[in-house]
Amino acid sequence: MGIRERLSGNEAIAYAMKQINPDVMGAFPITPSTEIPQYFSAYVDNGEVDTEFIAVESEHSAMSTCIGAEAAGCRAISATSSCGLCYMTEMLYVAASDRLPITLAVSCRALSGPININNDHSDAMGVRDTGWLMLFAETNQEAYDNYLQAMRIGEAVGLPIMICQDGFITSHAIENIELVEDEKVKAFVGEYRPKHYLLNKDEPMAVGAYATPVYYMESKRQQAQAMMDAKEVIRKVGAEFGAMTGRTYGLIEEYRMEDAEEAIVIIGSSAGTAKEAVNQLRQGGKKVGLIKVRSFRPFPAEELCAALKHVKAFAVMDKDDSFNAHCGPMYAEVCAALYAAGISGPKGINYIYGLGGRDVRVESIQHVFAELEQIASTGDVGETYRYLDVRE
Amino acid sequence: MNYNLKENLMREERLSGGHRMCAGCGSPIAIRTVLRQLEPGDKAVVTGATSCMEVSTFMYPYTAWKDSFIHNAFENAAATCSGVETAYKALKKRGKIDETWKFITFGGDGGTYDIGFQSLSGAMERGHDMVYVCYDNEAYMNTGIQRSSSTPHFADTTTTPAGTVIPGKLQKKKDLTKIMVAHGVPYVAQTTFIGNFKDISEKAHRAIYTPGPAFLNVMAPCPRGWRYPSEKLMEITKMAVETCIWPLYEVVEGKYILSYEPKDKRPVEEYLKLQGRFAHMFKPGNEWMIEQVQQEVDRNWEALLKLCEL
Numbered sequence: 001m002g003i004r005e006r007l008s009g010n011e012a013i014a015y016a017m018k019q020i021n022p023d024v025m026g027a028f029p030i031t032p033s034t035e036i037p038q039y040f041s042a043y044v045d046n047g048e049v050d051t052e053f054i055a056v057e058s059e060h061s062a063m064s065t066c067i068g069a070e071a072a073g074c075r076a077i078s079a080t081s082s083c084g085l086c087y088m089t090e091m092l093y094v095a096a097s098d099r100l101p102i103t104l105a106v107s108c109r110a111l112s113g114p115i116n117i118n119n120d121h122s123d124a125m126g127v128r129d130t131g132w133l134m135l136f137a138e139t140n141q142e143a144y145d146n147y148l149q150a151m152r153i154g155e156a157v158g159l160p161i162m163i164c165q166d167g168f169i170t171s172h173a174i175e176n177i178e179l180v181e182d183e184k185v186k187a188f189v190g191e192y193r194p195k196h197y198l199l200n201k202d203e204p205m206a207v208g209a210y211a212t213p214v215y216y217m218e219s220k221r222q223q224a225q226a227m228m229d230a231k232e233v234i235r236k237v238g239a240e241f242g243a244m245t246g247r248t249y250g251l252i253e254e255y256r257m258e259d260a261e262e263a264i265v266i267i268g269s270s271a272g273t274a275k276e277a278v279n280q281l282r283q284g285g286k287k288v289g290l291i292k293v294r295s296f297r298p299f300p301a302e303e304l305c306a307a308l309k310h311v312k313a314f315a316v317m318d319k320d321d322s323f324n325a326h327c328g329p330m331y332a333e334v335c336a337a338l339y340a341a342g343i344s345g346p347k348g349i350n351y352i353y354g355l356g357g358r359d360v361r362v363e364s365i366q367h368v369f370a371e372l373e374q375i376a377s378t379g380d381v382g383e384t385y386r387y388l389d390v391r392e
Numbered sequence: 393m394n395y396n397l398k399e400n401l402m403r404e405e406r407l408s409g410g411h412r413m414c415a416g417c418g419s420p421i422a423i424r425t426v427l428r429q430l431e432p433g434d435k436a437v438v439t440g441a442t443s444c445m446e447v448s449t450f451m452y453p454y455t456a457w458k459d460s461f462i463h464n465a466f467e468n469a470a471a472t473c474s475g476v477e478t479a480y481k482a483l484k485k486r487g488k489i490d491e492t493w494k495f496i497t498f499g500g501d502g503g504t505y506d507i508g509f510q511s512l513s514g515a516m517e518r519g520h521d522m523v524y525v526c527y528d529n530e531a532y533m534n535t536g537i538q539r540s541s542s543t544p545h546f547a548d549t550t551t552t553p554a555g556t557v558i559p560g561k562l563q564k565k566k567d568l569t570k571i572m573v574a575h576g577v578p579y580v581a582q583t584t585f586i587g588n589f590k591d592i593s594e595k596a597h598r599a600i601y602t603p604g605p606a607f608l609n610v611m612a613p614c615p616r617g618w619r620y621p622s623e624k625l626m627e628i629t630k631m632a633v634e635t636c637i638w639p640l641y642e643v644v645e646g647k648y649i650l651s652y653e654p655k656d657k658r659p660v661e662e663y664l665k666l667q668g669r670f671a672h673m674f675k676p677g678n679e680w681m682i683e684q685v686q687q688e689v690d691r692n693w694e695a696l697l698k699l700c701e702l
Contacts (some may be wrong), residue, residue: 070479206460
């Protein structure tokens with residue numbers, strides 16, 4: 001039986017880090033993830049962990065130190081948000097291509113400008129092509145649970161992993177949470193035993209080669225394979241975690257989708273709000289459901305196709321805009337998945353919502369379902385690229 | 393132990409031959425000389441900033457580095473090295489490592505004076521037990537000889553061409569060595585190749601075996617960028633020292649120590665005339681440029697002598 005607690009999402013992540021007791025943390029403060037290195041520094045300074053904490057001068061150096069430490073043979077971690085994640089971006093590519101399973105906690109926040117400290121997913125979506133695994137949490141519990149599974153997944157495929165939650169909405173809000181006992185965490189996460197590492201006295205190692213066109217593409221193909229292989233690992237680790245805690249995880253979560261005719265696809269904390277909207281509509285006899293994407297990288301294309309193929313209409317909710325005069329990033333990938341699978345029945349629209357912390361209410365989601373009902377009955381999709389709850 | 397060139401050269405090379413650096417380039421000489429000062433039994437992890445040196449020594453599937461080596465990016469060699477050094481501390485604390493490892497970073501002036509400056513400053517301030525070696529060739533040579541903040545006054549580079557209106561680089565060279573001294577690190581030194589390599593060898597040994605952060609600034613000429621015949625390398629570094637354009641000194645725990653005082657300080661022309669990048673300064677009507685450089689060098693030299701008297 002787990003330990004019942006009340007923690008904010010940031011506290012829960014820091015607590016998971018403490019239980020894992022990694023070797024090195026390199027971090028730089030930025031709202032709203034600042035608390036994570038703060039809590040963790042207290043663990044370090046009070047001798048509750050063995051971790052070496054590097055208080056770097058920037059996020060760029062935070063990820064650079066993680067790359068150095070992980071390549072040297074250590075478990076390295078960091079935490080960041082927003083512009084901090086942007087500033088790391090160049091190094092995120094290097095971490096992934098060097099196949100270093102670093103773990104990065106992201107408390108998602110909007111990007112400047114205008115400068116804004118509240119939640120949306122533009123930071124995480126901006127780095128979606130860096131080659132990192134990306135898991136998103138709906139609740140504080142999921143942020144904690146995802147973090148405990150992160151290293152198992154990343155180290156199995158040799159890719160770095162981002163554990164994303166919604167800034168302030170879960171990072172700062174306090175929720176009831178069930179913690180896993182320390183011994184169980186240690187046994188579940190296990191020891192890090194890299195095959196090759198810089199500080200191996202028996203075998204020197206060279207990291208970060210210059211690759212000509214003769215070799216570059218093969219290295220990228222291997223990265224792509226690791227990302228494909230990660231799907232099965234995420235399922236397996238999620239099932240094993242479920243056997244230990246009763247909370248099982250996959251790539252997506254389907255909510256009341258069995259006979260759904262209209263559905264929304266959503267990521268993060270707004271899934272909780274949307275589930276309440278689904279419940280209320282279901283009470284009124286509406287056949288509505290929800291798909292929550294937990295793993296955005298790897299992208300759960302097959303799972304989404306299976307879940308969506310029988311609906312009449314769906315809306316993909318993007319808490320970010322690609323500014324391509326067409327759609328947000330998740331809508332593009334969902335539609336590509338459906339098209340590639342030959343599924344053309346369901347009518348799909350895209351909503352850009354919740355930017356810069358714009359509140360997402362149950363009524364907001366009910367409005368989306370009302371639009372979907374209209375589309376399902378008329379077959380007329382209208383404009384697919386829509387903004388939700390915005391003054392125009 | 394007294395320095396002995398023969399003994400030093402008998403040590404195993406830790407950067408093997410066959411890499412792709414140009415003949416007459418100072419960078420591999422700096423690297424080989426610094427790495428030779430590691431005690432033969434000691435292990436090392438070397439970090440390299442993106443540079444000529446990196447792309448020429450570590451082109452997949454070959455590496456010239458016999459020690460563990462990590463290249464990350466252009467601007468973050470110091471931060472990367474600080475991560476490796478911290479990993480060593482972490483693994484040592486957990487009893488997973490017994491042997492002694494040293495941590496040495498190499499970067500060009502672009503990766504050190506400019507784009508990597510913040511990363512370097514941060515790593516030095518945090519006090520990692522590492523040596524940062526700048527091989528200073530006074531421009532971005534890897535991308536084709538563009539000016540850096542280390543490029544000397546009036547030098548002709550591809551982004552400061554000696555034109556009809558603007559005569560080369562308008563700004564003076566940044567004094568990075570003194571900026572590193574201002575970080576309060578235990579050991580900072582400026583050196584180059586001279587005579588039997590005693591100066592650079594002893595400084596490298598001190599830098600590696602001084603606990604805490606150390607910074608070594610090594611003038612490392614570039615035959616393409618400076619435009620000299622490759623066999624003139626040692627003549628150029630010698631004249632840089634004899635003219636006091638590149639004085640040799642070290643700063644131990646904040647105390648300035650002059651390593652070499654020329655008996656007969658040579659005029660700057662004797663250094664400038666050896667290099668194509670300064671050729672325009674010798675054209676009729678441009679005498680003022682040489683005069684100005686002489687004044688700058690004199691002023692800097694006097695200031696250094698005063699610091700060394702303190």
